[in-house]
Amino acid sequence: MIVYNDRGSLSKALLPFRLHKKIGLIPTMGALHNGHLALVKQALEDNDCVVVSIFVNPTQFDKEADLIKYPRNLNLDVNLLATLEGTILIYAPEAIQLYHGNISSNNYSFGNIENEMEGKYRKGHFDGVGTVVNLLLRDVEPNSAYFGEKDFQQLQIVRKLVEIEKLAVEIVGCPIVREESGLAMSSRNKRLSAVQLEAATLINKTLLEVQQKFQHLSISKCNALVEERFLKNNHLTLEYFEVANVKTLKTAKHKFSNKDYRAFIAVFAGQVRLIDNIALN
Numbered sequence: 001m002i003v004y005n006d007r008g009s010l011s012k013a014l015l016p017f018r019l020h021k022k023i024g025l026i027p028t029m030g031a032l033h034n035g036h037l038a039l040v041k042q043a044l045e046d047n048d049c050v051v052v053s054i055f056v057n058p059t060q061f062d063k064e065a066d067l068i069k070y071p072r073n074l075n076l077d078v079n080l081l082a083t084l085e086g087t088i089l090i091y092a093p094e095a096i097q098l099y100h101g102n103i104s105s106n107n108y109s110f111g112n113i114e115n116e117m118e119g120k121y122r123k124g125h126f127d128g129v130g131t132v133v134n135l136l137l138r139d140v141e142p143n144s145a146y147f148g149e150k151d152f153q154q155l156q157i158v159r160k161l162v163e164i165e166k167l168a169v170e171i172v173g174c175p176i177v178r179e180e181s182g183l184a185m186s187s188r189n190k191r192l193s194a195v196q197l198e199a200a201t202l203i204n205k206t207l208l209e210v211q212q213k214f215q216h217l218s219i220s221k222c223n224a225l226v227e228e229r230f231l232k233n234n235h236l237t238l239e240y241f242e243v244a245n246v247k248t249l250k251t252a253k254h255k256f257s258n259k260d261y262r263a264f265i266a267v268f269a270g271q272v273r274l275i276d277n278i279a280l281n
């Protein structure tokens, strides 16, 4: 499996696929797990060639410490991708090259969804994500690009990005992949101790409880229920829990029968920040 470090050599390798063939892209920051592999498998089914980009994007981290601690192991990632059947190219560019010499974010307006939830707690995060996804989409020029619903807000941001940047690419959202314990798969799980891993199962359990009770509980009661569950846990700290309108991602205070809602959560296990979400109706 070949790792391409620059857009020139990647473009050459993609030439035979440009006419009459389909190219899929999975943007990742590496530390690949089965959640990523599910995206790659979906992309391999839909396309003739799949590019997996591996790039830890500095502009989307609001905390330097988080960027430094982000797990990186290109060899492991390559070996994992090599277990799959199909044409996979790995694109692992240098930051300075990918960013055309200027490693900074564009200022985007994504119709206000950038200011909700993750946007409130991680300043500048979505500008960084938008900037790097735009750069990757322009380097690879895929027919479709795949994103997991674990980062549901990011998926909606990317959909807006392609409208803003007028990019001819289909954005495909894929379901969250979970451990047997229910914990959503994430590269950050690698940083959890055994005790934290066990404790973190409360995240999905609580979301499932809210989903089950949503029809009969007011939103403020759902919020109170979640706060209580996390207050009782010594290993986890709730950063936010929100029921939000699926379209606008605005916090919902009251339910309306003609609207779709999703619950979103962010939790700290020690220094490790975990997010998850679930459809409610």
Ligand code: PAF
Binding pocket: 027, 028, 029, 055, 057, 060, 129, 132, 133, 151, 154
């Ligand atoms: O979800 C991620 O891993 C990153 O936010 C992405 C989309 C690869 C951009 O750096």
